[in-house]
Amino acid sequence: MTETKAFAAQSPTSGMAPHGISRRSLRRDDVAIEIDYCGVCHTDIHFAQNDWGVTQYPVVPGHEIVGRVTAVGPNVQNYREGDVVGVGCMVDSCRACSACEAGLEQYCSEGMTGTYNGKDRHDHSVTFGGYSERVVVSERFVVRIPEKLDIKAAAPLLCAGITTYSPLRHYGVKAGHKVGVIGMGGLGHMGVKFAKALGAEVTIFTRSESKVSEAKKQGADHVVISTDEDQMAAAAETLDFMLDTVPVQHDLNPYLNCLTYDGTHIIVGLLEPIEPALEAGALVFKRRVLAGSLIGGMPETQEVLDFCAEHDISCDVEMLDIHNINDAYERMKKGDVKYRFVIDMATLKNS
Amino acid sequence: MTETKAFAAQSPTSGMAPHGISRRSLRRDDVAIEIDYCGVCHTDIHFAQNDWGVTQYPVVPGHEIVGRVTAVGPNVQNYREGDVVGVGCMVDSCRACSACEAGLEQYCSEGMTGTYNGKDRHDHSVTFGGYSERVVVSERFVVRIPEKLDIKAAAPLLCAGITTYSPLRHYGVKAGHKVGVIGMGGLGHMGVKFAKALGAEVTIFTRSESKVSEAKKQGADHVVISTDEDQMAAAAETLDFMLDTVPVQHDLNPYLNCLTYDGTHIIVGLLEPIEPALEAGALVFKRRVLAGSLIGGMPETQEVLDFCAEHDISCDVEMLDIHNINDAYERMKKGDVKYRFVIDMATLKNS
Numbered sequence: 001m002t003e004t005k006a007f008a009a010q011s012p013t014s015g016m017a018p019h020g021i022s023r024r025s026l027r028r029d030d031v032a033i034e035i036d037y038c039g040v041c042h043t044d045i046h047f048a049q050n051d052w053g054v055t056q057y058p059v060v061p062g063h064e065i066v067g068r069v070t071a072v073g074p075n076v077q078n079y080r081e082g083d084v085v086g087v088g089c090m091v092d093s094c095r096a097c098s099a100c101e102a103g104l105e106q107y108c109s110e111g112m113t114g115t116y117n118g119k120d121r122h123d124h125s126v127t128f129g130g131y132s133e134r135v136v137v138s139e140r141f142v143v144r145i146p147e148k149l150d151i152k153a154a155a156p157l158l159c160a161g162i163t164t165y166s167p168l169r170h171y172g173v174k175a176g177h178k179v180g181v182i183g184m185g186g187l188g189h190m191g192v193k194f195a196k197a198l199g200a201e202v203t204i205f206t207r208s209e210s211k212v213s214e215a216k217k218q219g220a221d222h223v224v225i226s227t228d229e230d231q232m233a234a235a236a237e238t239l240d241f242m243l244d245t246v247p248v249q250h251d252l253n254p255y256l257n258c259l260t261y262d263g264t265h266i267i268v269g270l271l272e273p274i275e276p277a278l279e280a281g282a283l284v285f286k287r288r289v290l291a292g293s294l295i296g297g298m299p300e301t302q303e304v305l306d307f308c309a310e311h312d313i314s315c316d317v318e319m320l321d322i323h324n325i326n327d328a329y330e331r332m333k334k335g336d337v338k339y340r341f342v343i344d345m346a347t348l349k350n351s
Numbered sequence: 352m353t354e355t356k357a358f359a360a361q362s363p364t365s366g367m368a369p370h371g372i373s374r375r376s377l378r379r380d381d382v383a384i385e386i387d388y389c390g391v392c393h394t395d396i397h398f399a400q401n402d403w404g405v406t407q408y409p410v411v412p413g414h415e416i417v418g419r420v421t422a423v424g425p426n427v428q429n430y431r432e433g434d435v436v437g438v439g440c441m442v443d444s445c446r447a448c449s450a451c452e453a454g455l456e457q458y459c460s461e462g463m464t465g466t467y468n469g470k471d472r473h474d475h476s477v478t479f480g481g482y483s484e485r486v487v488v489s490e491r492f493v494v495r496i497p498e499k500l501d502i503k504a505a506a507p508l509l510c511a512g513i514t515t516y517s518p519l520r521h522y523g524v525k526a527g528h529k530v531g532v533i534g535m536g537g538l539g540h541m542g543v544k545f546a547k548a549l550g551a552e553v554t555i556f557t558r559s560e561s562k563v564s565e566a567k568k569q570g571a572d573h574v575v576i577s578t579d580e581d582q583m584a585a586a587a588e589t590l591d592f593m594l595d596t597v598p599v600q601h602d603l604n605p606y607l608n609c610l611t612y613d614g615t616h617i618i619v620g621l622l623e624p625i626e627p628a629l630e631a632g633a634l635v636f637k638r639r640v641l642a643g644s645l646i647g648g649m650p651e652t653q654e655v656l657d658f659c660a661e662h663d664i665s666c667d668v669e670m671l672d673i674h675n676i677n678d679a680y681e682r683m684k685k686g687d688v689k690y691r692f693v694i695d696m697a698t699l700k701n702s
Contacts, residue, residue, distance in 0.1 A: 107638060109588065170638070261450050267631055267634060267635060271631055273628035273629065274630075274631050277626045280625050280643065281622045281623075281643075283641065283643025284644065285643070285645055286643070287458060287642070287643055287644055292631065292632075292633075294637075
């Protein structure tokens with residue numbers, strides 16, 4: 001059993017700041033990883049704050065992990081010491097159900113094991129994430145970071161990246177398609193890059209006039225101010241897909257109306273009940289589809305990294321000293337980051 | 352201009368009972384049809400009662416029309432006097448948009464012209480439906496009734512039939528799939544027949560224990576009492592598709608939970624806002640899809656008739672004297688019909 005000093009998110013209610021969180025010793029298929037960088041996802045804030053009522057303190061957030069292999073178990077086949085690797089949102093699954101067999105471990109019938117705040121399937125301990133010096137993960141849930149990628153900017157591909165890439169691929173977005181992207185945060189800006197790289201014509205929907213130039217800089221062909229009724233009316237029935245990255249409740253109906261017949265609205269961020277109520281007629285009268293999508297399976301998580309290397313895509317990141325994590329959370333709540341904080345884990349090791 | 356005596360639904364507010372509603376003289380691509388039978392759809396009640404606030408009185412409902420061709424315009428190519436033909440829910444569309452070009456006239460970008468209470472695209476007159484002696488319809492919106500079909504039972508295929516057949520075909524339902532059908536009315540019982548004919552294993556969801564034997568008689572492999580929590584829990588994550596024919600607001604969430612990952616819930620009846628609120632997580636965490644579907648295009652409406660002839664499928668009907676239409680409406684509101692009323696139009700002609 002390796003003991004390690006780890007950053008643990010403070011509970012806003014308990015003020016607890018535990019140290020000495022353990023990492024398991026290597027199992028036969030395990031890879032030990034020294035963490036270099038870890039992206040900061042809005043989900044981390046929800047868990048740190050116990051917004052969903054399921055947090056088990058102490059919690060160590062972080063599921064956009066990049067680092068170097070320091071040791072491998074005897075059955076590990078694909079990685080060896082020194083390899084640059086990544087770990088995303090999950091670290092295990094049942095590996096036997098039809099979803100797991102299809103490489104869609106995120107839809108495991110038993111539920112995937114989250115990278116943090118999950119329950120280890122062997123010893124039932126709580127899993128700890130990437131705001132840490134190191135992590136131990138079964139080979140199946142490790143991906144290789146292509147050499148061409150800037151590893152700092154690669155970290156957010158493991159959640160923000162795969163979350164937006166997976167549905168665009170699943171629904172076969174390609175040249176000739178018109179894709180709308182709602183939300184210009186960590187996920188939204190990646191969605192724009194992927195949709196463009198896949199050949200689509202991309203429209204960004206934003207509430208604020210002030211974001212228009214930034215949206216164009218990100219590669220959007222068009223920008224629609226969603227609070228402008230005339231602009232929304234002009235966009236009616238023009239899009240094949242809508243990638244909706246907004247993580248809080250919002251009215252989907254005006255966006256559904258922007259889809260052509262057979263158009264698909266994909267939600268990847270919204271987890272709350274859909275209110276205001278969805279208009280059933282908006283689906284029925286145009287054979288439209290409302291679809292959900294959750295991160296991506298392990299083969300596709302490797303694929304998105306390779307795709308980014310091939311297409312020279314990376315996440316726009318702002319590097320962070322881990323001692324400023326609480327300030328970063330506050331800035332994220334205000335949308336004040338372009339577009340993803342990435343923790344330089346050296347700031348933990350050197351503190 | 353042919354004058355004809357027509358049944359016109361009484362407005363419950365005006366008590367108006369007009370006669371002498373006109374039918375247009377033949378245009379070059381028109382087919383004149385002497386109506387033998389007309390199915391009674393729940394939509395007819397909504398229009399007769401002005402439930403949706405859009406009824407233009409006098410209204411002549413009826414969009415499940417079967418009859419014989421009595422005359423054709425000079426440009427008509429596919430029909431001639433004596434042919435047994437049908438007319439469904441629409442009688443025109445723009446014929447130029449991408450949906451129309453794809454034979455999906457129901458999704459016409461300008462909106463289809465309804466068989467009744469629509470506006471004729473040439474003379475802007477109100478269209479009148481099938482509770483009538485005859486109707487004049489452009490060839491493109493006429494279908495041929497295969498000889499093998501019982502023409503009385505064929506009438507409801509033009510709405511109840513195509514509405515359930517179209518989404519099952521669109522989503523590629525086939526042997527090996529597990530399909531749930533919610534609702535055991537005119538649409539639901541057709542959905543069961545089609546899903547079975549396509550090779551699927553079918554589960555009927557009904558609120559009432561009393562419908563179990565009837566559901567089995569309709570060909571269902573399994574029946575789930577939707578008000579029984581244990582039965583619903585046992586059905587969790589078992590189905591690939593759910594065909595939801597319930598025409599009024601209901602909670603979709605328990606049914607979504609019955610779908611496997613990548614499962615699809617298809618609504619064909621519900622036109623009201625979706626309340627209680629849809630759980631976004633039920634879509635996201637299993638990549639499930641909520642889809643709408645509206646009747647079917649003209650090529651597919653011909654296809655469903657041919658499919659029924661080939662597979663010996665017909666709608667279960669109860670024949671109706673038109674003088675009893677108001678009683679029939681009351682019985683339909685109580686779900687007291689197995690499963691579709693069909694008006695014998697001879698009862699109008701002989702009255």
